[in-house]
Amino acid sequence: MAIAEITVIPVGTGDTSVSAYVAECQKVLESQKAIKYQLTPMGTVIEGEMNVLLKTFQKLHEVPFQKGAQRVVTSIRIDDRRDKKGTMDQKINSVIHKM
Template identity: 35%
Template sequence: MTDANSDELYAVADFCLIPMGTGAVSVAAEIAECQRILSNGYGTNIEGPWSAVSKAIHDCHAAVHAHGAPRIATDIRIGTRVDRETAPGTGNDHKVRRVQEILQQDNAA
């Protein structure tokens, strides 16, 4: 089910941003630029309204370009669901808890 106050999908996205043409072997500085945009404990696994997720990825691209990368390639995987309510901030936490519950059941058996 989608939020009654919005027609926008809630999305969970995993993305891998790859700066190219920087002349450096390490991309740590560019990834730090992106992390400043996200300020998210999950690193490059983000969740929220589709438009906010898309904007965060866009803003990471803009920040890494501003840091000097002439090219960026990004792989993106986005998941959405409408079969139940997904409270903001619970998409990934629920998944992790569910897997932990299953593993605990295995250990108890």
């Protein structure tokens, strides 16, 4: 199981707001049954099997193009841990437990 953070940024749209693009990306995520995700103010954290995440990243990257953007910058950070199972909740709970 991998945990990743993705930020999809449409460039040159003529508008400073990106919430409509974020909403469309969230709709794509809702349709993906094999992942868990959490919207944050600066991106989206996604949890799932690596092969599923990679396909999901491609779908998310395409969203602004489908809405008319001519350029898209996508940043992805992946935490792929193989020594033990890690989840978004487990990572947060680990920090809380140490506080």
